[in-house]
Amino acid sequence: MKLTVKTLACILLLLGSYAYGQIDQYSFKRELNGITDQWHKLTLPDVIFGKVLHDLSDIRIFGITAGNDTIEVPYLIQLTSEEILSKEINFKIVNTSHNEKGYYFTFEIPTDEPINQIKLDFKQKNFDWLLQLEGSQNQQEWFTIIEDYRILSINNELTDFQFTKISFQNSKYHFFRLLIGSKEKPNLTVAKISQNEVTDGTFRIYTIKKAKTNDHKKTKQTEIAVDLALPVSVSHITIGIRDTFDYYRPITIKYLTDSINTEQGWKYNYRTLTSGTLNSIEENEFRINNVILRNLIVLIHNNDNQPLSIGEIEVKGYVHELVARFTEPASYFLTYGNNNARKPQYDIDRFTNKIPEEITMLDLGDEQKIDKEELSVIEPLFKNKTWLWLIMATIILLLGWFSFNMIRKN
Template identity: 20%
Template structure:
């Protein structure tokens, strides 16, 4: 009987240690709303949470009351594309194609479309464009007045297709005007429409804007140095600028990310991205994904007066996780573990895209675990406490030893009888 009790106690300790092992090392948690019905849920990840995550989201987990991981799938809606899309060629004319603008008039033979694909010869250049619709090719109505075209070179072949997604429209004609800013135009081979090119959520989602940044600017010679500091390591993949000082301008700008703690205007770090800032652009730029707390913007003014950077905003496209959650159970997100790696769940091979019909479950603010926020204060002259604890432990061990010896002697006497 005594042996069974010891085995049960040992199993309980092992299970407790295993549960704790799945949450150890995580610095923050976020409580999820109550699950009122069992099923799949989408959980949005706002800046208040992503500021505590690595940029690959490998240190994000959903846990239940027992501290055990609950499988989830990570989603990047704006980049999710259906693999088996069917493309249809669209008729078009090109009334203008020069270093100022490239204009495309597209004929829509279908009733409703929500995307137009530009088949472009491989290039690393980027351009902004506008999209309008018309029923008579004379009176035009805006659909989107700021679209970044950033084609990714095809892994095989010499051309790739860049899709412009927009709300479903039934205009008979569409007009795309690409702003070339006195640079060579794209070579556009064809224009297509895809039956399922981009997930519907791509044009419905809006970017998260991060909290305001601090700006320090230094103008020296022909260069303007701008240091931008975020309040926390918020994720961002877009930046927007508010400039003043000169009415007409077109200048090269470089974005740098510091490497290590030793950085300055003269040593800004590693080049992340280069782009052109001009008065006839939206001054909104897509940049490689980053969570740098500090970054530098270097503007080449040449022989012109420097620009004044009034405001810098960083934004990030929304990210979600999808998980199957049970009714009336309590769940929370745990995050912030530098040693964490990607979990391997069966769910990633079963459920691969977000559906509009899935309910959205909100997450609370990030809260630090208590064990990570406790500060141990040094106490002077506390050796007597340590020695007292050691003697107490030795005394208890001595009592157990004496008791065990007595029980062994008693058993020997009983056996001899």
């Protein structure tokens, strides 16, 4: 009887050791310095991205209390991305006319609100027009807002591309007049007028270790291989073109996911990040969902055109900030590097409005590798959750057996 009780005590002690050893399930840690308040934030350095899971689900903040207890700190990951507030403005078309210059569309704005964007949609599927936008308070005196602004639509069996968004500085007029220089009457089906406020995001521009361009005559493609200095989280890719003539080329951007060493040599697996159109009308910046990568392949489909002269390539990503809540004194560490980790679920996800606007930034210590040799010999037993359930079931059976014997003796 005494031996069995001792066995139970040992089992419970081992379970406690399992809970305490959760930090040792991770590969790296960095000490957090400067904790003085309940809320703090820290910035993830670039070198971390090559050592975490693709969705950052293995990042944790652990604290070791004076009593040698382990506590887990809830956190949120926030990206310093752009913020766009768009307000659609009511209007009505009060006049349509034409002369030798082209076709006019006059919009009346019933409010005093400024506008800075007009989106147009036409029944025609293929066109290339230049337009001019003017503003007036009384339709007597007109002021030029933009001129020689190009809008374009191409629709065929190979592609479907349209650029009909007019962007300009904030303008406040009672009337806006659009002149489209076309011999054919533009069949305007939809127009949307809005006022957009854009708050710029904060980015890191990443170092490109190597960029190599190859023109493949057989496939009529230009391939650009881009190698970054280290794995990072990417959100924007800009392709610079030196040519000054008009161009329009389909483009596909891929990134390296993994590689396999076979008998025939290394095999590289790529996944498509995005596809679009490289063109001379707008800035060739391609936005993607945040992806951790190091190697890129850009494919430009030239068709029967001469290859473009590739200029500067820029790869950048948002700054990642962790906002964390600390509730008790302890020595805290940012830990990461656990292929078996699952994304944590914290209550603060549902109460983001309670997070203060002004939060002190923490200092992040140097990276320390967590020595796996310091783990208890019995820990591998509990890395498999099946063993843990078997131990729990054994405890329940033993307790039931003790209870049954005590009742029978009474």
